[in-house]
Amino acid sequence: MIDKMDMFSLFTRSFEETKEVSKFLHQIGCCIRCILRNLGELNPASYKLSIEELENMLLPAESRTTAENVCPCPGCLGILQKFTETAFLNQIYLKVKEDGFQFSDYQCSLVLPVSLIVRQKALYIYLLNKFGETYKGNEDKLASVKDVWKWSCGFKLANILGSRFQNRSQFDILMTFQYKDSDKECAFLLDYLPDVFKKRKQRKFGFETFTRANVQKAVSDMTYSKLQDCTSCPPLIPTVECTCDISCSHEAVFIAGRYLKFSRELSQTPWLIDGKRIMEGSVQELICEPIIQMFKPTDHKLSSSGREDVDVRMLGLGRPFIVELVNPHCVQFSLEDLAALQKRINNVSKDVQVRDLQIVSRKDTNLLKEGEIDKTKTYTALCWCDRQLTEADVELVNSLKEITLQQKTPLRVLHRRAAATRERSIHSLSIKSLLPNNRFTLELTTQAGTYVKEFVHGDFGRTYPNKSQILKADCDIIDLDVEAVNVDWPPLVEPIESGTLKIENGQDNCLNSIETRKDNCVDEKETKEICLNENETVTKSCKEEG
């Protein structure tokens, strides 16, 4: 027994003293793990020993645990006793299984009753009073209940779950311990620091008076003698047991790709007004539905590098997007699985096709947002002019470079966007072909945030200069296509049938060859506003132009 004790590294200076401290802690009702941690043991391996093994080492035979004499420990409220038993770990297993999560490793988080903070300090003061020198200055050197739980159960639970225990994992098992008397045990703080605690008895704090942070601060600011006057040292044996809620979650997974849209009657997000659907389907739904079926998240969100209007097609390499999958239940997929997913999405509808589908990190999602600011876009517009254009007109237009526009917020979005005059650039402009009936196609590359439709028809002269003004004849836009959203992300994925799916990295691809920039319409947030604002009646044409 003495030999085995050598494996520990304790505050106590002799075996006798260790026995003495253990006896006192046992007398006030402490469990064997709380005894060991209050002796100063910090080695995780020591806590893998069973309760029996630890008791055999630290306690005299007559005071060892029997089925009858177990009360909740005043040092851990039973969290290191009952809640470390196989029966409890099996409950966790059942919960994880019931929730249907897929994971290869796991972490666990414990939320402990707030009054444990008071109890821990009271326990320390008790030991300091009894054993003086041995405990002086050691208050912060004790293992926490949380750590000891993980050291005791992490690997055991891993075996039950058939998974690896990690300090950091995407999959989290959260145990929230409720202790009915927690507030009661903190109540003395209301009188001691009324300024801090009484004002919290309000709705805005959810009537949560005592939080981990404010109790921790109050208790560490209190002198030992003051705390001793206010609360029982040592802490009393709890009269009620804790209960525990178990919940599981998986960190968000991000799927990136590019989408193409071939329909002029398809909105990017579900188009609802006052809860009523205005148009069937949406790019978002067509893309997300198969992804959701595969990853089974509890929530999801599509964001993209700008968006096109309902009547605008998205061609070329497509528009970069990310789908954030919140709390996905299934995550273990191969590159081939993703290629198959892409195929499934592309089979849903001819109107929307995706490419370069891949899983990306949360950090990489910033690249989409960064790209938002300085990207350029290339468009083809089918236009009309009220006179026949000549070769001279073509020459004039094609000679223009870097046109700076003063663009007032277009009338069609003025109801929900701030009124302003914004400076925007058309980087290049050329008439590609002259067609019958005064029609022509115009190719243009613009800065982020340029409204192209308004550049063509002028929006009552509110975009200046505009096409009508340049050609000195009324112009209008009939159709608009986005040919390129010049963002160099996500990486292109070479399509594969099966086997190897290669992601190109560091490529100097076609994206760089075209000049870049922001949407001619609205961003993601504003789309939501249209779709969700129930007080506002927005009808079709406000989304119509590009």
Added chain:
Amino acid sequence: MIESDFESPLPHRSNHNDKPPSVIERYFKKRYKTDNKYEDQLVLTHSNRVCVVCVANSHPLIEQKKSVTSVSFGEEGWNRLDNKFSGKSKRGAQWLDCKAPLCEVTCSDGTKYTLVCCVKGQLIEVNENLQKTPQLLIDKPHGEGYLAVILPGLKWFEHEMKQLKSEEDYQNELEKRLHNS
């Protein structure tokens, strides 16, 4: 370089009409404010409630192809240029009644006309180009020569629209005037 995997399956929508429907025809409804002095005005209402206030073709300014020498957005007691506001809610914008004066137009023949707001709402902008190029008012009355943009409040919107005349009623009114003269 990887080419796009997809060919564009749709050709451009082909519309073989000579002239495609105009911006006004596509997105705006025309409503009129008529007046016993025939100083009529046109309000173009976008489906998002935004109103563009213009001079109607039957107004003496257009009817008689006047030459405009100045457009003033402020006179004794009112100034539509002093209109600072911010944000999506346009907080701070002037709230104007339908009869409130919007601008005063002076012509080379010495005649003066006061044009009004026509709808009760927030003044979003006045067409400042008219100060430099007043003739736009005559040359492009329903385009670059618009007068102002007003956003009627959601609550009054229906009411404000009802007190204006529809295209049909306006045409009837013009007919009537022909018979009376």
